[in-house]
Amino acid sequence: MAKTIALVGNPNSGKTTVFNALTGANQHVGNWPGVTVERKEGQTHHNNQTYRVVDLPGTYSLGAFSEDEVVAREFILTGNPDVVINVVDATNIERNLYLTTQLLEMGTKVVIALNMVDEAEAREIHVDEKALAQALGVPVVRTVASRRKGLDQLMAAAAATIHAPMNGHVELSYGKAIDAKVARLRAFLAKGDFPYPQGWLAVKLLEGDEYVRQVVSESPALFELKTFRQFWDETVIHAGDLQLDIVDGRYKFVGEVTKHAVRRPEVEVETFTDKLDRVLTHRYWGMPIFAGIMLIVFQLTFAIGQDFLGEWMVVGMDYVGEGLDRLLVTLNAPGWLLDFASNGVVAGVGAVVEFVPLIVILYMLMGILEDSGYMARAAYVMDNTMRAVGLQGKTFISMIVGFGCNVPGVMATRTLENRKDRMIAILINPFMSCGAKIPIYLVFIAAFFPTHGGIVLFSAYALGILVAFLVAKVFSKTLFKGEVSHFIMELPPYRTPTLTNVLRNMWDNVSGFLARAGTTIFAVVSLLWVLAVLPTGAEPYGPASILGSIGQFIAPIFTPAGFGNWQAAVGLFSGIAAKEAVVATLGMVYAGVEEGAALVTAIQGAFTPLSAVSFMVMTLLYTPCAATLGTIRKETGSGKWALFSAVYAFAIGWLLAVAVFQIGSLMGFA
Amino acid sequence: MEYLSLVHLKEGDTCKVARIQAGSSATRRLYEMGFNTGARLKVLKNDRGPMIVGLGGHKVALGRGLAAKMLVGRA
Structure with a gap:
């Protein structure tokens, strides 16, 4: 049986790049049961051993804040991974180690991939990985996943950790008062029979984690104890008040760990990202630049995907159709079958296949925007406009994806944490004129407006967006009332997109389409x-x-x-x-x-x-x-x-x- | 020590997070993203639309409504 490695990390930590670099083409994309979270799994080899690699959703924490977090922590706790590789962004180490502290609380075997060390060095952020490993009690390996550096050492450390006994456990302190409660709870929980580590359960109970509270409250043995019932009523029920102190406790631990292991420059080095952001998020220029970028994306999509490659697909399909016809004739197939083959299958499926180059190009361009870090800026730039119709900037990303195809467009709303945002985003997505409608417009343009094709096409897109905005406004006032959701979004540094990530992302979408x-x-x-x-x-x-x-x-x-x-x-x-x-x-x-x-x-x-x-x-x-x-x-x-x-x-x-x-x-x- | 709301700071100002008075899930999210008590922030952008703040060398965009609920002290 192949050993299982789980990949855990913050969004933008380069976790997907590590996953792609480790597994290459051996990937499988599916869904976690019962939830709409994507599940990615693959295989990798090291020293003639095969390992199963499960890519868990990128999260900042392992609480119960979103489906992503619950999926990730359930897999770590009950999916029995043999080791967890925690991908840590070296340029943003404090926040990334916050997630690490939660892995330590869970008592899992962890190996840290200290990723993007090249970028950190460029910004004069020096991380002493030995000191870090010492303080955390887990192996730390320096990697640059986008250039496949350090991956062998990472796999060697993972393999060694799988076979090593559980290493020295690091105890976190959340301050005297909370530590005492944790200790008390652990003693109680030892009497129950839970499939989770007691220390972790205790901390989660004090954080007011609904899911864990449910698990524990279903244990009759514990509630027979009067002392426990009393403690539960007095402390656990109101435990939500302690959650921020516990978060602070974890950050204090991170601060201790990094104090000796991380050295930052006195004055931050101005980066390429800072310079670029001054233009791309400019209060006046940001929006026109975004519109210009989208225009170029669509122009390229049609120029390459439709006019150039699409024509070849048409020729190819004609060839296939004729070949199929000839084959059926030589086989003496009945007339209805001939008709079905040419008018039904070749005409119908052909109309779809001819369209594949277009979405291939669109997804590649979108992948480049995503991987480069620009998408987050697009959401930022659009936030004001979206807010006017009761939505927030991130929603616009799902709308852009909808221009390709509404199916991934609707799925892209998963990044919206608020239910109101998400429902409206789903319901307006079909107004984004998807690629499949283009051939329809083109026929009517050819028939009536041959000299004004561009304007007509542009108007169709504009009308779609306009209707989407109006409907969103109406929905946010009627069907989905409630507070306007907050906009919190990390703006990752700009990076050169990696070919594997772009191709991988494209293929995941196109294969679904096919x-x-x-x-x-x-x-x-x-x-x-x-x-x-x-x-x-x-x-x-x-x-x-x-x-x-x-x-x-x-x-x-x-x-x-x-x-x-x-x-x-x-x-x-x-x-x-x-x-x-x-x-x-x-x-x-x-x-x-x-x-x-x-x-x-x-x-x-x-x-x-x-x-x-x-x-x-x-x-x-x-x-x-x-x-x-x-x-x-x-x-x-x-x-x-x-x-x-x-x-x-x-x-x-x-x-x-x-x-x-x-x-x-x-x-x-x- | 006097606290003021993050939205009142100007570009280039630095500060420390004192308290967040948003709803409990938004507050927690901010804490977990590193806006915990005592975290040092630098205001990178504050004109219209979301603010952009630097936190541990990284950039986070924050809606103005949320930024208004974040109380900070001078660093």
């Missing part, structure tokens, strides 16, 4: 194909097919919006399954082709410029796709919110599409 294309979207296009060719005898994709009947049934509600024909209704219907399916469906019902010039001509015949605009507004805003709704259900923990999202977004889309068409008609547009 998995959906292979399953959900495949199922959806198959179903649409079946609906389009049945009943037998009816013209496939004609008005008499099941799909046509559905379209005719719902079309009248779109008459006020100017596109009350069954083909448009069918297009929107398929878009609820997957936005990628809209263009392919429109192509089949209007022209009997998937895309291209024939579709553009057919669209010119079926729409007017005005109804094209109202159709685009509808497409932008109406019901999110099935995958997004599924994610909303998972992330909110309730199908009701998914249903709510589906219905209210439809209503808003419909209202605005109708408004555009009616007002436009009155003003004399057609």
Whole structure:
């Protein structure tokens, strides 16, 4: 059985870089059971031994503040890791060691990876790792994970610690009064039977940790003791008052430890980060610079992802389609199978696959912004604007991710600690025009606004953001009242992004997208194909097919919006399954082709410029796709919110599409 | 010793954290991020929008509402 190493560390400590450097391509991303926290696991080798490496969520503490913290500490306490590698940022050692003190309280075997020592040296922060190891009673190894330095020594220390007996335990002192209570509680807790160390339980009880209080209060043996009941009622129930003293106690311990082991310069060295921040977080320039960066990101995404690589994918898919056709013909496959293969599978899945380069590029660029440290500045710059609509700056990051795809956009709201923020952020994310809607706009642009493509596309994004802001404002005044959440965000130093991190992050997202294309979207296009060719005898994709009947049934509600024909209704219907399916469906019902010039001509015949605009507004805003709704259900923990999202977004889309068409008609547009 | 709210400090000022009067979870979060009693801060930015303070050589952005609830003394 492979030994298990758990990785623990602060956000921005370089923990992910250590994880990527140790495990390389041997990674698996999943979810911790029951919670929406990502679980990353991988394998590494040292001296012909294989080790399992579990990357725990990055946290400042191991309390019960967030799901991340609970997941991390549960794994350390009950997941039986053989050793914990605590990644400590050498440039910010005091705060990082705060987390270390909690690992020591837990009585786990710890090895410290003193990371980013190169940056620390550059800032004249000198850490004596031997003195540090002595004071903490655990091995300390200097590393620069981004350049793979010190990793062998780190693994050697981890391997040695696994086989060594538990080393000398360091006792923390929280001040006389609290220490006495801890001792008293430990004596009591020894009588119970808990799967956690007594010392840790005692401290957590005094910190007012709800989770631990629950665990202990479920022990009948203890509560039979009158003295314990008395102590519980007098001390533990009001223990929350002590929590800040305990935090101070830990920091005092850290202060003692670092007093001899860390030397800082008298005057802090002005860093590249300080200089850059003076521009990027400037009170006037910050916002335009952010807008400019986003513009460049989207321009590059389309230039490289769509125009360049996307074209190659189209050629490739055509080739695959023809090959599949020829193969089926030589195999004497029946006609319906041929039709299914070319019109169902290749057309449907192809429409999605052609889109992969675009999201690859988008995620790589976003990964670069994230890894470089700029994302935190974006949140900072946006905080004022977001606050005006009842949200906070961090929310904007999830909105940006939503421009790629709403599924990761909704998942990106996990960084929001406040429930109100998170719920609103989830519900407005689908208004961010995702990449899958772009092909729809492009078809209508080609048909009606070939010379104003940029403006139209830009307007779509702007309208989406505007609607999101308005809806957020309304929600924060009605559905989710409550205090405005506080903005606390670390601004990490700017760093050169590492290629592995950027590629890794991209692949985690793109592979999820491909998995959906292979399953959900495949199922959806198959179903649409079946609906389009049945009943037998009816013209496939004609008005008499099941799909046509559905379209005719719902079309009248779109008459006020100017596109009350069954083909448009069918297009929107398929878009609820997957936005990628809209263009392919429109192509089949209007022209009997998937895309291209024939579709553009057919669209010119079926729409007017005005109804094209109202159709685009509808497409932008109406019901999110099935995958997004599924994610909303998972992330909110309730199908009701998914249903709510589906219905209210439809209503808003419909209202605005109708408004555009009616007002436009009155003003004399057609 | 007189305490004042962090928002009243100017860029370049240094101070020590005395007391935080925010809600209990926000207070705890701040403590755990290093804004504990006696922690030395340097105000790096205080114009509009969140403040940016230097803490142990690192930068943390703090909403103004929260900064208003942080009482500090001169370092």
